Amino acid sequence: MRKKLWIHSLSGMILLSVFFGLTSSSSAEEPVTMSGNPIFTSIFTADPSAHVWNDGRIYVYPSHDIFPSRGSDLMDKYHVFSSDNMVDWVDEGQILSAADVPWGRSEGGFMWAPDAAYKNGTYYFYFPHPSGTDWNNTWKIGVATSNKPASDFTVQGYIQGLPGNSFIDPAVFRDDDGSYYLYAGGGGRSYGVKLGADMMSLDGPLKEFTELNDFHEASWVFKRNGIYYLMYSDNNPGANKMRYATSSNPLGPWVNRGVILDPVIGSETTHGSIVEFKGNWYMFYHNAKISSNGTLRSVSVDRLYFNADGTIQKVIQTTDGVPAVGPRSRATEVKYYDLVQENFSQYTQKTEYALNANNVVIGGGATRSGSNVESMHNSGSYIQLSGINGGSGGKALLTVLYASADSGAAFKVDASGDTAGDGYFLGLPGTGGWGNYTGRANRLIDLNAGSNNIIKLSGGMGGANVSKVIVSLIPASSQETEYLVTGSNVSFGGGATRSGSSIENLHIPGSYFQATGINGGSGGQALLTVVYGSADSQAAIRIRSSGDTSGNGYSLTLPGTGSWSTYNGSASRLIDLNPGSNNVIRIEGGSGGANITRILVKLNP
Incomplete structure (x- = not known):
């Protein structure tokens, strides 16, 4: 794939929700698929909170910048994204909005950086939201729960006993002993506290981390090799940086270690998370590369590396992103890298x-x-x-x-x-x-x-x-799709039976089989071909299809093949199908015998 520089005129080609494969190569023998950055392009997202759950997928819980730009104060909903290989991402859909919060401010908005946790079969979603019109003094940390990681969350209430002023950006950390800690703060004040067993109450006093160097917001805590790491955003004028500190205790005191991420493209704010997935460490963060608007941000990801003493190397922000750590899989998000390459040649x-x-x-x-x-x-x-x-x-x-x-x-x-x-x-x-x-x-x-x-x-x-x-x-081709009668999309009845790879006993009046999930393309006529064997001199079937508005069906004659197991019979006729992939084709017998092994549907015949 030919590389070229990003130019401003390409900035309008974005926010896509389809995936294309991007293949670059470190050698001719070993192609490498890269994620590209940003990784989420279907909607604008910021403040990514990444977690790996027991199902083997990595999940990212970001905030959602609303387009057209309404400013950060009017953010009012959350989506979840997941992947099994770091390059093919799925937008799992919206899980919560301001309208779902019964104690929230009547004006809505202000659904800022969230986080998530898992305990004993329940997923906990933590989100900051004010309860009153005086938003900056009425912040609450709300809690929603579900038995699924990316859907069906219900708001349970909020955590009592926390400050109301500037108490935002919750981050929840699980220690090795199974205890959980909540970290949050804003406006220059950073806090941590142990959570109670119910994950919604406090187990001990709130502790303020006054030792942190230039804390602004965006707390994130993780642990590696016995060292606790606290990452946060600083107050660097006009373009915040990410800094980090370390400790031997989850509630500090903390030792400042310096800058881990330089200012990002196009956005004054910065916010991120660090997580290990399939043996690699990653930093998720946001920038405004797509929109060039600091209130329309997009999530990116790059590799993170540790030094031998446990300190962290500064993360290098890239356009290529990270390589795949598994085979290609389903995705809804287009790779931004592909967009830069203008891969639209198939749309002719x-x-x-x-x-x-x-x-x-x-x-x-x-x-x-x-x-x-x-x-x-x-x-x-x-x-x-x-x-x-x-x-x-x-x-x-x-x-x-x-x-x-x-x-x-x-x-x-x-x-x-x-x-x-x-x-x-x-x-x-x-x-x-x-x-x-x-x-x-x-x-x-x-x-x-x-x-x-x-x-x-x-x-x-x-x-x-x-x-x-x-x-x-993309032009429709004269594509022929084969549907075996052994598939799970095939049902039968009225005396018809399935024997091995064929449907038999279609000589019985009332016998039938039907196949669902038939692709009709853009709709209209399609050529149906029935492959069969028959010892009768001649049989006939009636075909009914989703696109037949007359309701009369279609007749098709099946000349004999000399034997019930000589499957060299092939008979075709035009039928009508509806657009899309939800068509049904039903074949009815009762006029002579034929054992049918498969049907073929050719679009645009």
Whole structure:
């Protein structure tokens, strides 16, 4: 893969939720897959808290910067991300929001850096949230619990007996003896305390760590080889650094050891966590590389190394991230590195949408000038396109052609297939003039199957005049998929039986078998082929499929093959399927015998 430098014009191609493989190579024989940085690109995230639970996955519990940018004070929900190999990350979804907190401030917001812990079959999620309008004096450390690491959390209350002023950024540490400790603080004051057995009460007095050098916020504690480590953010003007201290006791006193992470890209704040996973140590942190906006941050990860005496080497922030520590697996997050490389060559089925067409609606102060839409700098302005073809559903490449005299603008993109509902960030670097339509910004979005998708571009974040929108799909091929009748997606009845690799006794009236989970691509006609053996001179079956609106089904004749076990019979016919992968094909017998071993479905025949 050809490397090239990151340039500002690529900053608008982000916040994606699909994974591509990135393969670099230290040698021709040993390809290495890298995570790329940032690692979470589907939504904006910050303050990552990383943990490894007993299921062998690593989980990250970050805060969530809301887009369009509303400032850190209005953060109001949490997602969880997980991986089994450090490069393929899954957004497990939203687990908590301000609306779920019964004792929280009525105005919402202020869901800042969280943490998590596990004890005796229960996962504990700790989050800071004020209980009153006077937010900085009414902070509480809330506790939600679940029997799952990434879903079904219920708020149980908050920890009593803690300061209300600037008491934020909880971190929970489990010691080797099974005891748990809570660390938190902000505004220059750092605290620690032992937790009670219920994980929601205090077992001892709160201790303030006045010995720490320039403490600001973002506590994180871990232990290695008998040494306790406390990492935190300092007050370095304009760009905080991460520092750390060590101790022989979980509540100090602490010995200051220096800076562990230099200021990050684009963000005044810094916050992170350190964890061991599959024999390697990692630091998770955030930056504003995607957005160039310090209130729209993204989580990154790099390796962390110890010296022989237990001190920590300063972490080097990289674009490549970290290598895989296991085979490739399912992911929802696109690798940022891939985005930089502009790997969009497979999206060749292009549809151009002119902005003066009847499927385009504008509003909120946006205006139409000839074939262009202008005044998208107005708050509430938007362009909405309907009737967008999403093919078989999934990822599509959105391209916006535009002009802008601003140094940089952004759109929020909403699309029908966005299940998270957060929208997508599209940066629009300046082109040098309102009439200079040389701007071209891309980003991957999610669309539903079929031609009823809607795409909405919302402005109000700098100005851009838009001339055209292009949606590109990966072309559907004449793909043939084989479905064996031995699969778990096949059921049968009415006298039909399964014998080895075939369905038999289809001569019986009422006999049938059906296969679920059939992919219909973008919908429409597909070629069904039935592979069978038959000692009858001729048999017939009736086929019913999800896309058959007539309800009559389809008839298919099966000439004899000379033997019930001579499976060289093949008969085909066109049927109709719905878009997507939830089609059902049912084959009904009763008119002569045939043993069927598999069916094949060819799309776009």
